[in-house]
Amino acid sequence: MGIVKMPSYRDYWKKDLRYHLIADVMSLKRYEQIRQFLHFVDNTQQNDDRYFKVRPIFEVIRQNCLKIEEEHRYSVDEMMVPYKGTRAGNRRQYMAKKPKKWGFKIFVRAGVSGCVYDFIPYAGEDTFRNHYFTEYENSLGVGAKVVIALCQSIQHKPAVVYFDNFFSSLELIHLLRQEYGIFSLGTIRENRLRGCQEKLPSDKELIKKGRGSSKQIVHDSF
Known part of the structure; x- marks a missing residue:
């Protein structure tokens, strides 16, 4: 079907x-x-897990993904499982920029081949059930914690992970390299540059220089 x-x-x-x-x-x-x-579970049991009824099959699929022979380059992003019904409550999400705008949001680590190696279903405050972080990692925010949780299952290193500005921060990039041995690359929001924007040309200045213009700044204090 x-x-x-x-x-x-x-x-x-x-x-x-x-x-x-x-x-x-x-x-x-x-x-x-x-x-x-x-049914995948006993409905008479009480559980505060928002994905309680499908968690067992989620975990079976995830464990099979983790058994796949790994690559060395990955991307972390959101993926939508299409669903337009009304029975999912606020588990159903809307993302305007996705091809399938309504559905269940899942954070995914995929390889260059497109193969999924690990994933986390979005569940609001309960998203990181069964994932553990240090106090410092918790302070980095939801986006960074998604990347960290999905990178914790990478077995073969060195590896490179790519992500967009929802996840990216200078602190995350430094943490991945120092604590997990993982290199990373991502776009970043201006309010997370920690003063670097003062040394970079503005968007208007880059536009005047023409298509393909760039500026590089290196910091070695890390």
Whole structure:
């Protein structure tokens, strides 16, 4: 069903649309029974995990991702799992710049090949369940903690991680290199430059110099 998509799951059993690779496996009635009663956990248990009902299968998938032979260059970013329903409450997110704007937001570490090696489902204050940080790492903010959590599972180093300005800060880049042996590169917001902007030309000045102009500043105190 994930490969051969139809408007409704019942279409796979319709006479004029029947898809035998699915319809021959079981009857529509049997499929609907399984679909109705399928659970991954005991619903009578009490748990404050916002992904309690799907956490077991999340973790199985994640552990399989971690077993894949690693690359040495990765990107960290948000990924949307499309969902337009209303039963997910505030777990459903809206991201205007994504191709699929409504759905579940998942932070992902992927390789150059596009293969996913680790991920964290966004859950508000409960996003970092089962992840542990030092006091200093906690002080760096949510974006930095996402990168740190996803980089903690990198086994083969040295490695390089790329990320955008939501995650990036000078403190994070320094921490990854000193504490985790990971090099990183990312765009950065002006309010996180810690005074570097005073030594850099303004946007207007760079525009006047023409396309491709750049300025480099090196700091060796780290």
